[in-house]
Amino acid sequence: MHIPFTGQIINMCAALLLLIAFAMLSQRRILSLINLFSLQGLILAISTTVVAYSSQQQHLYYSAALTLLLKAIVLPMILHRLIRKLNIKWDVETLFNIPTIMLVGLALVVFAFNLAAPISQMAATITRSTLGIAMASVLLSFLMMITRSKAVPQVVGFLAMENGLFFAATSATYGMPMVVELGIALDVLVGMFILGIFFFQIRTAFDSLDLKHMEKLKEE
Amino acid sequence: MNASALLLQLMQNVLVLLAAPLLLGWINQCRAWLQNRSGAGVLQPYRNLIKLFHKDAVLAFGASPLFRITPYILLACMWLAAALVPVLATDLPLSPAVDVIALVGIFALARVFISLAAMDIGTAFGSLGARREMLVGFLAEPALLMVLFTASTISQSTSLITIVETLAHKQFVLYPSMTFAAVAFVMVLLAENARIPVDNPSTHLELTMIHEAMILEYSARHLALVEWAGALKLLAYMAIGIALFIPYGIAEAGNWNALPLAIVLLTLKLLLAGAGLAFIETISAKMRIFRVPEFMGTAFLLAVLGLLTHFLLET
Numbered sequence: 001m002h003i004p005f006t007g008q009i010i011n012m013c014a015a016l017l018l019l020i021a022f023a024m025l026s027q028r029r030i031l032s033l034i035n036l037f038s039l040q041g042l043i044l045a046i047s048t049t050v051v052a053y054s055s056q057q058q059h060l061y062y063s064a065a066l067t068l069l070l071k072a073i074v075l076p077m078i079l080h081r082l083i084r085k086l087n088i089k090w091d092v093e094t095l096f097n098i099p100t101i102m103l104v105g106l107a108l109v110v111f112a113f114n115l116a117a118p119i120s121q122m123a124a125t126i127t128r129s130t131l132g133i134a135m136a137s138v139l140l141s142f143l144m145m146i147t148r149s150k151a152v153p154q155v156v157g158f159l160a161m162e163n164g165l166f167f168a169a170t171s172a173t174y175g176m177p178m179v180v181e182l183g184i185a186l187d188v189l190v191g192m193f194i195l196g197i198f199f200f201q202i203r204t205a206f207d208s209l210d211l212k213h214m215e216k217l218k219e220e
Numbered sequence: 221m222n223a224s225a226l227l228l229q230l231m232q233n234v235l236v237l238l239a240a241p242l243l244l245g246w247i248n249q250c251r252a253w254l255q256n257r258s259g260a261g262v263l264q265p266y267r268n269l270i271k272l273f274h275k276d277a278v279l280a281f282g283a284s285p286l287f288r289i290t291p292y293i294l295l296a297c298m299w300l301a302a303a304l305v306p307v308l309a310t311d312l313p314l315s316p317a318v319d320v321i322a323l324v325g326i327f328a329l330a331r332v333f334i335s336l337a338a339m340d341i342g343t344a345f346g347s348l349g350a351r352r353e354m355l356v357g358f359l360a361e362p363a364l365l366m367v368l369f370t371a372s373t374i375s376q377s378t379s380l381i382t383i384v385e386t387l388a389h390k391q392f393v394l395y396p397s398m399t400f401a402a403v404a405f406v407m408v409l410l411a412e413n414a415r416i417p418v419d420n421p422s423t424h425l426e427l428t429m430i431h432e433a434m435i436l437e438y439s440a441r442h443l444a445l446v447e448w449a450g451a452l453k454l455l456a457y458m459a460i461g462i463a464l465f466i467p468y469g470i471a472e473a474g475n476w477n478a479l480p481l482a483i484v485l486l487t488l489k490l491l492l493a494g495a496g497l498a499f500i501e502t503i504s505a506k507m508r509i510f511r512v513p514e515f516m517g518t519a520f521l522l523a524v525l526g527l528l529t530h531f532l533l534e535t
Contacts, residue, residue, distance in 0.1 A: 105521075
């Protein structure tokens with residue numbers, strides 16, 4: 001089957017997103033995690049621009065610009081500032097058994113690909129085959145949130161999941177309406193600020209950013 | 221098979237044999253530059269080889285004939301592997317003799333022999349190195365096979381020539397699956413050629429060495445052959461990488477006018493690949509030996525992901 005060149009670029013971006021999702025899954029350093037997240041935003045913006053160009057959808061240009069501004073620049077900057085202020089810039093998380101996590105991730109990818117196959121058959125967009133990858137990156141971000149115990153990586157996982165959802169929307173239906181996208185963007189930004197304040201609260205209450213401390217409901 | 225193709229095959233045979241130490245010298249020189257040292261020059265591996273060939277060989281007490289013939293087998297395997305990868309033109313007459321699976325088999329054969337020879341002497345270091353080499357090897361091999369299978373599913377053939385022709389001479393197509401395969405291949409290349417972060421080629425510290433521990437008992441011409449084989453192996457791996465991921469510019473079958481350009485391009489690609497390898501080695505630290513399975517497992521998973529992506533996006 002012949003795919004037009006723009007479609008090939010989009011497929012390439014999708015593959016890179018999946019690669020970054022796996023890199024995030026196995027990354028121990030918080031600083032590198034944030035850089036990966038920033039790179040993910042950049043690739044998302046590039047792929048959205050290419051989709052906008054190939055499908056002649058004007059509003060996708062705006063959402064690409066929004067993605068670039070918010071997810072590749074502003075959010076990583078906020079995260080960088082946060083980890084500097086929290087003094088956890090060089091924190092290394094103890095991750096047990098990365099091969100097992102990766103294997104579970106691989107199973108999730110197979111699951112997502114199979115799940116997306118019938119849906120993408122019905123879609124009429126140029127990007128329909130990337131739906132499986134979008135779903136896979138959402139699931140992988142989920143997995144990342146489950147396997148982490150510290151607060152900042154969990155938030156990065158949450159933001160990465162939002163990236164995956166955005167990519168799924170672009171690949172299945174050429175993106176959501178502009179109002180919805182603006183709303184989500186604002187939500188993410190405000191959510192980031194609130195979570196940033198939460199980090200400080202959690203640390204003053206528990207003396208650590210490890211969320212295991214929050215599992216106890218009783219006070220001693 | 222015509223005479224000109226045969227000539228090309230002969231030329232590649234001689235060229236890889238002579239150029240392999242040069243590539244090693246270039247990588248060492250790049251590493252020296254990146255680490256703010258002046259370096260020994262790109263010709264240093266040749267001087268080492270000449271020096272070693274002039275010395276008298278010393279054999280350990282009780283060494284069996286296996287120990288003596290292993291360097292020759294190693295050199296033959298690596299030379300064969302490096303000579304059969306189409307990097308200059310796609311009509312290598314001997315190349316159909318070996319498809320990608322047999323190519324992996326050749327590397328396995330060499331690994332078995334060097335491990336046996338290392339254990340043959342009976343020193344602690346030899347068997348330690350052999351066991352570590354087998355650990356790395358059996359994890360790297362499936363990853364390498366998966367990388368090659370990704371390329372094979374694209375071109376629907378396991379023959380290297382068909383793969384290269386599909387990638388280089390058909391209409392230009394971006395293959396997302398090859399991104400995964402490329403990352404996995406670089407990881408395999410680092411592990412198989414005893415480079416940092418898996419092994420350090422310039423150390424003799426007993427806790428960390430893998431490849432060096434195996435060849436500790438070799439001296440003089442035997443050591444020279446083993447080191448030459450090592451350089452050839454690195455060249456073979458880089459040639460496979462070039463053939464799979466950046467084959468553009470390779471001369472078409474029977475097109476002799478494109479050959480000079482192909483040679484220049486190949487030299488440029490090898491120089492860039494060598495500099496890239498030196499860069500990777502400079503920015504990464506050697507990892508603990510127990511982290512190696514994790515590293516190779518990641519390579520394998522990435523290669524499998526490449527296959528999966530191929531079936532999702534490219535069919």
